[in-house]
Amino acid sequence: MEHLNIGKHISGQFNAELEAIRNNVMAMGGLVEQQLTDALDALQRSDSAEAAKIIERDRRVNSMEVNIDEECTRIIAKRQPTASDLRLVLAISKAVTELERIGDSAERIARLAQQQDPAGFRNMLSALDSMGRHAQRMLHDVLDAFARMDVDAAMRIHEEDVKLDQAYEGVVRQLMTFMMEDPRSIPNVLDVLWAVRALERVGDRCKNICEQIIYYVKGKDVRHLERSQVQDLLK
Amino acid sequence: MEHLNIGKHISGQFNAELEAIRNNVMAMGGLVEQQLTDALDALQRSDSAEAAKIIERDRRVNSMEVNIDEECTRIIAKRQPTASDLRLVLAISKAVTELERIGDSAERIARLAQQQDPAGFRNMLSALDSMGRHAQRMLHDVLDAFARMDVDAAMRIHEEDVKLDQAYEGVVRQLMTFMMEDPRSIPNVLDVLWAVRALERVGDRCKNICEQIIYYVKGKDVRHLERSQVQDLLK
Numbered sequence: 118m119e120h121l122n123i124g125k126h127i128s129g130q131f132n133a134e135l136e137a138i139r140n141n142v143m144a145m146g147g148l149v150e151q152q153l154t155d156a157l158d159a160l161q162r163s164d165s166a167e168a169a170k171i172i173e174r175d176r177r178v179n180s181m182e183v184n185i186d187e188e189c190t191r192i193i194a195k196r197q198p199t200a201s202d203l204r205l206v207l208a209i210s211k212a213v214t215e216l217e218r219i220g221d222s223a224e225r226i227a228r229l230a231q232q233q234d235p236a237g238f239r240n241m242l243s244a245l246d247s248m249g250r251h252a253q254r255m256l257h258d259v260l261d262a263f264a265r266m267d268v269d270a271a272m273r274i275h276e277e278d279v280k281l282d283q284a285y286e287g288v289v290r291q292l293m294t295f296m297m298e299d300p301r302s303i304p305n306v307l308d309v310l311w312a313v314r315a316l317e318r319v320g321d322r323c324k325n326i327c328e329q330i331i332y333y334v335k336g337k338d339v340r341h342l343e344r345s346q347v348q349d350l351l352k
Numbered sequence: 353m354e355h356l357n358i359g360k361h362i363s364g365q366f367n368a369e370l371e372a373i374r375n376n377v378m379a380m381g382g383l384v385e386q387q388l389t390d391a392l393d394a395l396q397r398s399d400s401a402e403a404a405k406i407i408e409r410d411r412r413v414n415s416m417e418v419n420i421d422e423e424c425t426r427i428i429a430k431r432q433p434t435a436s437d438l439r440l441v442l443a444i445s446k447a448v449t450e451l452e453r454i455g456d457s458a459e460r461i462a463r464l465a466q467q468q469d470p471a472g473f474r475n476m477l478s479a480l481d482s483m484g485r486h487a488q489r490m491l492h493d494v495l496d497a498f499a500r501m502d503v504d505a506a507m508r509i510h511e512e513d514v515k516l517d518q519a520y521e522g523v524v525r526q527l528m529t530f531m532m533e534d535p536r537s538i539p540n541v542l543d544v545l546w547a548v549r550a551l552e553r554v555g556d557r558c559k560n561i562c563e564q565i566i567y568y569v570k571g572k573d574v575r576h577l578e579r580s581q582v583q584d585l586l587k
Contacts, residue, residue: 204425211449
């Protein structure tokens with residue numbers, strides 16, 4: 118991972134701690150990314166054994182969140198960081214919460230892959246697949262941007278979420294048609310709908326991580342702002 | 353609001369700051385509670401004018417989140433709190449994020465109340481109403497527990513979420529029956545389904561706030577633990 122210019126601290130130990138925690142976030146991000154990829158694969162292949170492994174591995178994601186957050190608290194208490202160091206620690210604490218919830222989305226998709234009756238929703242999977250790949254790419258890019266604290270990339274990914282939302286609307290309309298044409302399919306379609314919804318949420322969470330990158334680099338909290346307001350702030 | 357024993361700081365000013373921020377959280381909680389109550393009322397009365405006001409007021413909820421969080425960061429940087437003071441500030445920062453998202457759930461319900469065709473889902477509202485009242489009660493109780501940092505109450509509310517989840521499953525089954533009996537109702541039922549889902553999420557968020565109360569009082573991070581593990585930790 119590229120080194121950030123996280124300031125020249127009197128304490129080399131403090132620098133090492135900040136580097137270690139950033140490495141832990143990237144390791145957690147890598148695991149979550151793998152979970153999402155594996156879950157989408159397991160779904161396409163109706164691989165319920167793989168799905169079970171993904172569900173089990175979500176515990177590891179959860180404990181990474183708790184451990185990293187604890188380390189953030191420890192650093193604040195011990196090092197009493199201010200300015201950009203404090204922003205880094207707080208941004209990390211918020212980002213890992215988002216990563217943990219992306220892990221939950223992967224778990225939800227894995228649960229769909231575990232369904233007894235894959236034939237019941239096989240014909241809906243292509244719609245889900247392209248949306249899944251879109252969400253995967255957003256996650257990959259946001260992790261990359263977080264590693265480099267790249268605010269321009271964060272802005273681009275932030276905007277990307279609009280497209281994922283549009284894809285989501287399209288898939289929901291398609292699923293609605295399935296249900297109306299064959300009401301017996303409704304329970305199966307609803308299961309798929311929850312997975313699609315989980316993918317849409319992955320986009321929202323990536324967007325939230327982008328906001329933490331912007332917060333760290335620019336010192337500005339852009340949550341809840343309109344896109345044009347964010348752009349103005351960053352000029 | 354009852355005074356907490358938030359320690360005797362050398363700086364009376366620091367105490368005043370902690371009190372002020374807790375008052376702000378309670379004010380935000382009060383607004384969010386009102387938003388949820390008003391949204392459920394607007395839905396029952398198909399009052400789209402009231403719904404529009406609720407949607408507009410969500411901006412105030414959002415800016416309260418940002419302001420309180422900024423104040424938390426300022427206190428950490430300036431006062432360099434440790435131990436329970438630091439836990440209080442971090443618990444507040446996490447709790448306001450949950451409150452903001454409960455506000456989003458209220459907004460979603462208000463959007464349902466704005467629908468052009470209330471007759472299309474009038475017959476589904478009774479199922480939603482009892483679940484809504486359940487979620488409302490949970491929110492009310494958790495805000496009360498947060499004001500008093502009452503860990504026993506937090507444990508009770510934490511368990512209450514199981515019941516809300518059961519109610520949710522029941523409502524989803526009922527909505528599925530509506531769809532299967534009358535496929536033309538599917539688009540309307542899906543709108544109701546999203547609102548029901550939003551209520552279920554209110555319970556999750558209340559549970560998360562309970563975890564922050566436990567974290568502050570007991571110094572233990574109980575996120576992702578099984579209920580029995582939480583109970584063991586608190587013995």
